[in-house]
Amino acid sequence: MTARAKTEPASPRYDIAALVEALGDVPVVTEPVIVRRRSRDFFWYSPILAEQLKAVAGDIIVQPRDEADVVRTAAACAKLRIPLTVRAGGTGNYGQAMPLEGGVILDMTALNAVLWQKPGVVRVQTGMNLLALDGETRANGFELRMHPSTKRTATVGGFVAGGSGGVGSVAYGGLREPGNILAARIVTVEEQPRILELRQDAAQKVNRAYGTTGIITELEMPLAPAWPWIDVIVAFDTFRDAFEAGRAVALADGVVKKLVTPIAWPIPSYFGSLKAACPEGKAILVCMIAEPFLDSFKAVLGGRGTVTHEAPSQEGPGQVPLYEFSWNHTTLQWLKTDRSITYLQLLYPHDRLEETVFRLMEQFEGEVLPHLEFIRFAGRITCSALPIVRYTTPERLDEIIRIHEDHGVMVANPHVVSLEDGSRHKRADADQLGFKADVDPMGLLNPGKMASYVAVR
Amino acid sequence: MTARAKTEPASPRYDIAALVEALGDVPVVTEPVIVRRRSRDFFWYSPILAEQLKAVAGDIIVQPRDEADVVRTAAACAKLRIPLTVRAGGTGNYGQAMPLEGGVILDMTALNAVLWQKPGVVRVQTGMNLLALDGETRANGFELRMHPSTKRTATVGGFVAGGSGGVGSVAYGGLREPGNILAARIVTVEEQPRILELRQDAAQKVNRAYGTTGIITELEMPLAPAWPWIDVIVAFDTFRDAFEAGRAVALADGVVKKLVTPIAWPIPSYFGSLKAACPEGKAILVCMIAEPFLDSFKAVLGGRGTVTHEAPSQEGPGQVPLYEFSWNHTTLQWLKTDRSITYLQLLYPHDRLEETVFRLMEQFEGEVLPHLEFIRFAGRITCSALPIVRYTTPERLDEIIRIHEDHGVMVANPHVVSLEDGSRHKRADADQLGFKADVDPMGLLNPGKMASYVAVR
Numbered sequence: 001m002t003a004r005a006k007t008e009p010a011s012p013r014y015d016i017a018a019l020v021e022a023l024g025d026v027p028v029v030t031e032p033v034i035v036r037r038r039s040r041d042f043f044w045y046s047p048i049l050a051e052q053l054k055a056v057a058g059d060i061i062v063q064p065r066d067e068a069d070v071v072r073t074a075a076a077c078a079k080l081r082i083p084l085t086v087r088a089g090g091t092g093n094y095g096q097a098m099p100l101e102g103g104v105i106l107d108m109t110a111l112n113a114v115l116w117q118k119p120g121v122v123r124v125q126t127g128m129n130l131l132a133l134d135g136e137t138r139a140n141g142f143e144l145r146m147h148p149s150t151k152r153t154a155t156v157g158g159f160v161a162g163g164s165g166g167v168g169s170v171a172y173g174g175l176r177e178p179g180n181i182l183a184a185r186i187v188t189v190e191e192q193p194r195i196l197e198l199r200q201d202a203a204q205k206v207n208r209a210y211g212t213t214g215i216i217t218e219l220e221m222p223l224a225p226a227w228p229w230i231d232v233i234v235a236f237d238t239f240r241d242a243f244e245a246g247r248a249v250a251l252a253d254g255v256v257k258k259l260v261t262p263i264a265w266p267i268p269s270y271f272g273s274l275k276a277a278c279p280e281g282k283a284i285l286v287c288m289i290a291e292p293f294l295d296s297f298k299a300v301l302g303g304r305g306t307v308t309h310e311a312p313s314q315e316g317p318g319q320v321p322l323y324e325f326s327w328n329h330t331t332l333q334w335l336k337t338d339r340s341i342t343y344l345q346l347l348y349p350h351d352r353l354e355e356t357v358f359r360l361m362e363q364f365e366g367e368v369l370p371h372l373e374f375i376r377f378a379g380r381i382t383c384s385a386l387p388i389v390r391y392t393t394p395e396r397l398d399e400i401i402r403i404h405e406d407h408g409v410m411v412a413n414p415h416v417v418s419l420e421d422g423s424r425h426k427r428a429d430a431d432q433l434g435f436k437a438d439v440d441p442m443g444l445l446n447p448g449k450m451a452s453y454v455a456v457r
Numbered sequence: 458m459t460a461r462a463k464t465e466p467a468s469p470r471y472d473i474a475a476l477v478e479a480l481g482d483v484p485v486v487t488e489p490v491i492v493r494r495r496s497r498d499f500f501w502y503s504p505i506l507a508e509q510l511k512a513v514a515g516d517i518i519v520q521p522r523d524e525a526d527v528v529r530t531a532a533a534c535a536k537l538r539i540p541l542t543v544r545a546g547g548t549g550n551y552g553q554a555m556p557l558e559g560g561v562i563l564d565m566t567a568l569n570a571v572l573w574q575k576p577g578v579v580r581v582q583t584g585m586n587l588l589a590l591d592g593e594t595r596a597n598g599f600e601l602r603m604h605p606s607t608k609r610t611a612t613v614g615g616f617v618a619g620g621s622g623g624v625g626s627v628a629y630g631g632l633r634e635p636g637n638i639l640a641a642r643i644v645t646v647e648e649q650p651r652i653l654e655l656r657q658d659a660a661q662k663v664n665r666a667y668g669t670t671g672i673i674t675e676l677e678m679p680l681a682p683a684w685p686w687i688d689v690i691v692a693f694d695t696f697r698d699a700f701e702a703g704r705a706v707a708l709a710d711g712v713v714k715k716l717v718t719p720i721a722w723p724i725p726s727y728f729g730s731l732k733a734a735c736p737e738g739k740a741i742l743v744c745m746i747a748e749p750f751l752d753s754f755k756a757v758l759g760g761r762g763t764v765t766h767e768a769p770s771q772e773g774p775g776q777v778p779l780y781e782f783s784w785n786h787t788t789l790q791w792l793k794t795d796r797s798i799t800y801l802q803l804l805y806p807h808d809r810l811e812e813t814v815f816r817l818m819e820q821f822e823g824e825v826l827p828h829l830e831f832i833r834f835a836g837r838i839t840c841s842a843l844p845i846v847r848y849t850t851p852e853r854l855d856e857i858i859r860i861h862e863d864h865g866v867m868v869a870n871p872h873v874v875s876l877e878d879g880s881r882h883k884r885a886d887a888d889q890l891g892f893k894a895d896v897d898p899m900g901l902l903n904p905g906k907m908a909s910y911v912a913v914r
Binding site: 118119120121141145171172173177178179180182199200201222224225227228250251252253254255256290291292293295296297298299300302376378379380381 | 575576577578598602628629630634635636637639656657658679682684685707708709710711712713747748749750752753754755756757759833835836837838
């Protein structure tokens with residue numbers, strides 16, 4: 001953790017009055033209670049960050065109506081040396097878009113239009129809500145290849161800037177895979193901001209950079225055919241049974257699927273509205289299967305387990321889609337009633353998947369509770385994981401992480417604020433670091449997150 | 458090879474006159490030249506089968522107009538103990554549907570209607586041509602998940618009865634994968650034929666059984682979204698370069714693709730109409746990529762190789778789609794001008810793919826010329842292969858096969874007539890063998906192909 005990550009209250013060190021003046025008619029909010037609330041995300045999932053970041057707040061919310069407003073804000077921040085943290089849905093889980101050094105909260109949610117669609121591709125403004133975007137693409141028979149479990153509240157820009165994959169990654173891999181982000185348009189933070197179009201590989205410079213490498217205003221995203229999805233829960237006597245059935249489903253290329261999630265008991269005991277489908281003491285497998293291939297899915301199960309829930313996936317108001325019990329929503333379900341637990345983010349080696357999962361499961365029995373997500377990674381089926389951790393001390397959490405790493409498990413630590421500490425490789429992507437010098441030379445974008453960047457202010 | 462596979466001329470041992478009488482108004486053809494021509498397939502790809510099967514001919518062609526005609530024919534053949542070999546496009550490569558014991562050629566091509574479609578699924582009569590079927594499904598935005606390189610002349614029934622996979626298997630695996638055949642309706646060969654509906658796993662009883670396990674009248678097949686496909690050829694200095702680029706493309710889950718085919722020089726020197734795209738001495742990679750993701754495909758290439766051909770895939774009259782240079786059409790391109798070569802059908806182990814490919818390539822340099830097909834198999838990327846073999850003797854061909862098997866390569870020998878000899882496991886599928894006793898107890902369906910079945914006549 002760097003000195004920067006230490007949190008101060010919103011400070012008068014920035015000339016906010018001059019900023020407001022420079023912004024002209026760009027909408028702003030300065031009411032401290034609102035600014036403080038909009039400075040937070042789900043950082044409290046981590047008991048460590050909950051303490052470290054609790055006082056973090058920006059100084060002002062700026063609400064651009066269009067890209068011109070974004071450019072105006074970027075120019076003003078550059079001139080006045082005011083940090084600028086881009087945000088939208090605020091659904092991050094480890095303070096990705098919390099303004100560690102105060103300054104401007106750039107609320108992108110008004111940039112929420114679909115610019116164009118063609119079969120297989122959508123161009124959209126980054127502040128668009130993912131569920132709303134789905135409504136627009138689904139009208140043409142398409143949907144995003146993947147989305148976070150926060151689809152109903154998150155934005156496409158937040159997903160690309162903070163996410164690595166999600167519901168759909170079992171078929172398409174992560175956002176980092178070539179083809180999963182087709183283009184990004186960004187505004188640089190300079191006194192004379194530039195607008196850059198990044199295509200294909202270059203677009204990866206904004207993926208999971210937490211908004212440190214330019215202000216993304218537009219994204220061009222690939223689409224998948226929109227199937228009618230069926231939510232399914234299958235209960236098994238043991239977690240190993242759920243794992244093996246899930247692996248068979250994940251490997252079945254003839255079965256169109258979007259989610260394959262084995263979860264160990266007692267995690268499902270916290271699944272309030274789904275309790276009837278989560279029998280006492282049973283591990284469950286949570287799946288989303290394309291309706292025409294549901295029978296093929298059951299053929300792959302081959303009689304293993306008991307289907308306890310099967311219904312069309314519904315995600316409208318008042319409805320709870322099954323994916324809100326997967327990925328990091330699994331953790332949230334438990335945290336709703338018990339804040340003594342936390343979680344980790346793991347990626348298992350594809351060639352020693354089963355042995356590694358079960359060796360670590362035994363070693364940490366009762367302390368690290370398995371929750372896996374089958375995904376494709378670099379063309380191979382493996383598991384990402386967001387296990388529930390019964391938290392004791394920061395030292396023990398570090399030890400758990402170290403032991404996982406010793407077994408070849410990649411850990412993206414969600415208990416640290418910098419993207420370096422939180423990355424699997426403990427460093428910033430070289431492309432992203434170099435690119436930052438070009439697009440944010442003064443290091444004003446979300447400072448403290450790309451900690452290895454040395455600003456020239 | 459069993460005694461049965463020895464070929465006799467069409468014999469008077471069957472009471473064809475009684476058959477014609479029993480068939481009533483069911484159309485038949487008895488003109489010997491036509492019957493003989495319609496008894497053949499592309500068995501001559503194999504110099505061994507070319508000799509063995511050259512005299513094979515049925516006694517009569519029966520052309521059912523509907524399922525009732527099929528039932529009537531099955532009943533008559535059962536009563537009269539006349540063998541019955543089901544055929545359609547006649548595009549098989551190793552005598553799969555040649556009437557080793559004469560008798561009836563059951564020509565299914567008049568059963569060619571789409572029965573119904575819904576998003577993701579089509580129900581079709583088995584005699585329907587694959588290109589015509591594509592026209593019907595594409596109107597609704599869908600296409601078959603995979604097809605043989607003979608799509609323009611083959612039928613869906615022939616593909617399921619004789620095929621293992623093809624163009625599209627790089628994304629969906631083979632026909633044997635759960636979900637890749639949803640249902641089959643068959644007529645049994647008994648004095649009182651039954652009609653059976655086989656769904657999911659049960660439908661596999663007709664896959665690659667060469668029509669020995671019932672007469673398939675209808676198939677329910679899963680569909681994939683119909684993308685506009687771009688045919689691409691990329692040239693490389695070495696076959697290893699083509700292999701490595703192909704593997705990267707095959708593993709790129711973000712790039713929607715249907716064909717990834719590395720081919721060693723000098724095979725492309727036989728690609729007549731494509732010669733301009735096949736530079737002297739270069740290995741090529743033949744691909745079909747969904748148009749919206751062509752740039753992502755090129756990003757995966759990352760500057761490797763030279764794109765020498767890039768055009769929308771066209772398969773209408775007078776046009777030659779690129780897939781007619783892949784799978785076993787690759788072999789055909791060479792055979793058009795030189796019948797001294799033949800081929801093999803291989804499946805490489807996914808976990809030792811590269812080392813095995815290149816070890817065998819070195820060992821058989823100049824004799825076995827690499828032509829790989831990247832596919833998914835049981836959820837993993839590996840290669841199927843149809844190498845060109847410079848043929849010398851049957852003994853040497855056997856030795857080549859044995860050495861490949863010694864290296865863990867599965868060989869589906871296309872130089873033998875029985876499905877046991879030709880299967881990777883050298884035996885009939887137990888389910889299929891048991892099922893045959895139920896649906897064809899007298900062993901009248903395509904006799905000699907499921908050689909381990911002991912008929913009760």
